[in-house]
Amino acid sequence: MIRFQNVSLMRGTKPLLENADLTLNPGDKIGLIGANGAGKSSLFGMLRGELHPDQGLIDFPAKWRMAYVAQETPALDRPALEYAIDGDVNLRRLQAELDELESQDEPDGMRLGELHGALADADAYTVQSRGEQLLLGLGFSLAQMQQPVASFSGGWRMRLNLAQALMCPSDLLLLDEPTNHLDLDAIIWLEDWLKRYAGTLIIISHDRDFLDEIVNVIVHIDDRKLKRYSGNYSGFERQRAAQMVLAASAIEKQQRQRAHLESFINRFKAQATKARQAQSRIKALSRMEELAPLRAAAEFSFEFREPLAAPNPLLVLDGVDAGYVLRDEHGDPVGSKTIVNHIDFSLQIGQRIGLLGVNGAGKSTLIKTVAGELAPLTGTSTLGKGLSIGYFAQHQVEMLRHDESPLWHMVKIAPTTREQELRNFLGSFNFPGDMVTSPIKPFSGGEKARLALALIVWQRPNLLLLDEPTNHLDLETREALTMALAQFEGTLVVVSHDRHLLRATTDQFIIVADGKLQPFDGDLDDYKDWLFKTKLGKGTDVLPAPGKAASTPAPAAAPKAAAAPVTAQVSPADRKEQKRLGAEERQRLAALRKPLETRVKRLEEQMAKLNAKKAEIDAVLLDPAIYEAENKERLKTLVADQAFAVRDLETLEMEWLELQEQLEGLAA
Structure with a gap:
């Protein structure tokens, strides 16, 4: 059990926690949430013993083994696989002791036996395969596992640090934004791993779907307190909404009471006959504690400007091979590397496409080719006249000038616009006052990502190409981006590991797999199932095409001319046979329709209720x-029941619509 008792913590002059209490049970899977700067990472620092509370006590069993993700990765020559296995510190200590003992001329036989037994208990003889499976799940190929740590970029080194934390046997696992450097397939693998983790887990994450899949407790750092909620993130939102309703009703009731007292005082304080009553009400008014409203996070929202008029199709890729030109040390081309082969693809007005595919399959390469950042290796790319692309690259934040201000970046793309108009626009993206003219170097990752989004929004694109746009964004800004994209009137192609964003903003999926681009006939749950049946289940890098074969989207072909009707004489015997076959077909369809119609009727009854x-x-x-204090518990129940009714109605209506489509298909 973990206990926070009367804990207070200051960081500089800023109080993060004040007299905070919290109890967490062994085996809980906890999502730790709160605004940026609320103290989530500092709480982890206290659990690790790196920070100490200014007041109070944090207690958990001393025998607990703790694992967490290191924030720094040394540039080692050590192979990635060995580095990941280094996370099991006890195993490495036993191996080192065994190596030292075996190097002696006359080793202690008793100790040798003890070490071999301890290594067997530590699963030393399966550690190699366990490490390989772990790294495969996190997106490494078998070849990459033998490469030195120093050869990997920062994001991949963070994956290696995550692998070390997962390799370490632990009773308490602390994960701070573990999905930031992962693709969707790696996140799905990590979810499955964490669901099976037997210890106590605390996760800081801005990915609501990730939290919903894993946690059963939410701890919210709010108003310098630690508030515990049972359930996942969606459950927290429902409970939080109910609290907001109750707080608003309590404040409204108090305001009515204050108004009544003030009215009495103002009317009668000058009358001798009422003076005593007026004085008693003045005292009652002074004793009335001012109720602070239950604060919600300040909502941030924005919207994309109306897109420019768009051509149709917006672009066509015809027989395109997408990839990279290889160059020597002088920059001269020496060959090429194809990532995605023979792409026949067009984008029509209003399409909203989610691009799927495992790490390294070529999603970013395809996006760059569509954006014009990479020229096709073969084939032709034809852009429609009037096409305006808004491109958010995976490392867009790093492309900003960190020594310049938000206003400088805006002037760069809008040199003829009045400065005040640009300031107002930046203000709508939460860049107020002096922040507009300050260098962005000290800005948080989320603030820089918000600036990159603002630059795209200003340009009024009719085609948005977004490659992992939620990296560094907190929950509030992710939700604002999701809402803005859902209302965007142009064409959208997005790569994202945020499934909530994908579900809310796209209506079709295309997958890059096995060097090809093809439609994905299914939703994100189907994609998850497919991953486990192929790559995640078997540890293979090859992803066969999902479901039934389907051709890559291409410009709509002109309709063929209808064939002239042909008439022929039919014999009585043939007519009789046709009638018999027709009757059998009607019976077959009726048999297929009956269970569907029965289910539709049942759904309609349930929806009516x-x-x-x-x-x-x-x-x-x-x-x-209902908002009176004595009805507090009933109000909470009603608000929860209302939310469940809305959710259940949506589920039933979706099933009803699907059944109607099936019935229409049978009637066709």
């Missing part, structure tokens, strides 16, 4: 009496 129940709840919530 739920609609009636929701209407009753809505009517009660309109009654001011």
Whole structure:
């Protein structure tokens, strides 16, 4: 059990926690959330013993083994696989002791036996295969596992640090934004691993789907307190909304009481006959504690400007091989490397495409080719007249000038626009006052990503190409981006590991797999199943095409001319046979329709009951009496019931629509 008792913590002059209390049970899987700067990473620092509370006590069993992700990765010549296995410190200590003992002329036989037994208990004889499977899940190929740590980029080194933490046997695992440097397939693998983790897990994450899949407790750092909520992130949102309703009703009631007291005082304080009553009400008013509203995070929102008029199709790739030109040390071309072969692809007005594919399959290469950042190796790329592309690259933040200000970046793309208009625009992206003219170097990753988004929004693109746009964004800004993209009126192609964003903003998926681009006939749950059946289940780098074969999207072909009708004489015997076959077909279709129609009828009955129940709840919530203090528990129940009714209705309606489509297909 982990206990925070009356804990207070200052960072510089800023109080992060004040008299905070919290209890966490062994085996809990906890999501730690709160605004940027609220103290989430500092709380981890206290658990690790790197920071100490200014007041209070943090207690958990001394025998617990703790694992966490190191923030620095030395540039070692050590192979990646060996570096990952180094995370099991106890195993490495036993191996080192065994090596030293075996190097002696007359080793202690008793100690040798003890060490071999201890190594067997530490699963030393399976550690190599366990390390390989772990790194495969995190996106490394078998060849990469033998490469030195120093050869990997920063993001890949963070994956290696994560691998070390997962290799370490632990009772308490602390993960701070573990999905930041992972692709969707690696996140899905990590989810599965963490679900099976037997210890106590605390995760800091801005990925709501990731939290929903794993955690059963949310701890919210709010107003310098630690507030525990049972359930996953979606459950927290429902409970938080109910608290907001209750807080608002309590404040409204207090305001009515204050107004009543003030009215009495103002009317009668000058009248001798009422002076005593007026004085008693003045005292009551002074004793009335001012209720602070339950604060919600300041909502940030923005919207994309109306896109410029777009051509149709926006672009066409015809027989394109996408990849890179290889150059020698002088920059001269010496060959090429194809990543995605023979692409026949067009983008039409209004398409909203999510691009899927495992790490290294070629998603970013394809996006860069569509954006014009990479020229096709073969084939032709034809852009429609009037096409305006807004391109957010995976490392867009690093392309900003860190010695310059947000205003400088805006002037660079809009030199003829009045400065005040640019300041107002930046203000809408939460860059107020002096922040507009300050160098962006000390800005957080989220603030820099917000600036990169603002630069794209200003240019009014009719085609958005987004490659991992949520990296560095907190939950609030991710939700703002999701809402803005859902309302964007242009064409969208997005690569993202944020499944909430993908579900809310796209309506079709295309996958890059096995060097080809092809439609994916399914949703994100189907993609997850497919990954486990192929790459994640078997540890292979090859991803066969999902489901049924399908051709790559291409410009719509002109309709073929209808063939002239042909008439022929039909004999009575043939007509009789046709009638018999027709009757059998009708019976077959009726047999197929019956269970569908029965289910539709049942769904309609359930929806009618739920609609009636929701209407009753809505009517009660309109009654001011329900917000009285004595009805607090009932109000919480009603708000929760209303949320569940809305969710269940959406589920039933989706199933009803799918069944209707099946019935229409049978009637066609």
